Amino acid sequence: MIAALVAGLLAGYGIAIPVGAVATYLVALTARTSLKTGAFAALGVAAADGLYALIAALGGAALTPFVQPVVAPLRWGAALVLIALALRGTTTAIRHFRQRRSPTTTDDRPISPAGAFWSLLGLTMLNPLTVIYFAALVLGMQTSATVHVLEQAVFVAAAFAASASWQLLLAGSGALLGRLITGSRGRLATALISSAVIIFLALHLLSSAT
Template sequence: MIAAIVAGLVAGYAVAIPIGAIGTLLVTLSARVSLRVGAAAGLGVATADGGYALIATLGGAALAGVIAPIAAPLRWVSVVVLIGLAVRTTWAATRHFRDQTEAPPGAMVSTPFRAYAVVLGLTLLNPTTVLYFAALVIGRRSGALTLPEELAFAVAAFVASASWQLTLAGGGALLGRLLTTAKGRLISAYVSSAVIVALAVNTVLS
């Protein structure tokens, strides 16, 4: 159980750390509107991350018997997907840094409920998250975790994402000046890519 929780925490932080448009929005909402609104938006992101992790883990458990005969090839596919995500994150961050472009959302939301709903919807529209968690689940050896452990993985991913998003919201203008700069987003993207690559290596060695 502890191993599943740790794995979920690592996976959650890896997908949550990059500071892009959503991260910029969280800090901006907290700094310009209120901490409550920024925190609500952060929980919207975490809900999407946790939901995708849960779907991936439950789907992986249900399909364990089906994919067992092709587990080895699928494990290598998951490694390719994870490496691809890491490369894509690094490439996009480097491109935006060189172009000095920023893409913070323009629309502001003024209530916690609206912030939660809007940011949840924005995050759910991003297919990278579900691909990331699906790759991790397929990459683990089939049947290695029980259903409670799979659920623990999903909950831990939610907690990790929520803690990071709430940190961004809680930091407000202070963290915003550091992490939403071009250099801040570049560094956070590189850190996230390194974590994803480490997860890919662990998938190969497991």
């Protein structure tokens, strides 16, 4: 049981800690909205990791042959979604910057915490490498002929907890960034930088899909 707990924690941190486009978007989203919205978005990412950990624990390596043929299309889909998010973030930041000098313009409705949760859940689920990653780990854990259901549950819960703790830490850093950068120029600059980073990572994802 302790081994399953440690393996789940290591697996969760292993998939969550590398800062990619989703993590960058999470920090930027929290910076321009609120800690509550960022926390819900962080839990959406962690929920996707937890679901993939559950799928891997139940199906193991048997799922890998079915996932591998669609890795490239899913990478394309994820990259296009990321580029769309980056462009939307850029246009929204420019519009908000101009609103300081154009009081007649109307504000966009901010994304709700529930919307942030489902958006980040869906975006993270587009990454097929996550389920392959967890499937390989689960296969490595199966040193005995039988695997207890309780051990699988502990592994999945630990992976979710690890991912959630890291994503919430990222959201907290985004909230701190939002408090530090209060000027319109600062918010515009950080939005443009984060969008550029997201587009760069999305293009890198596309290059690996070809």
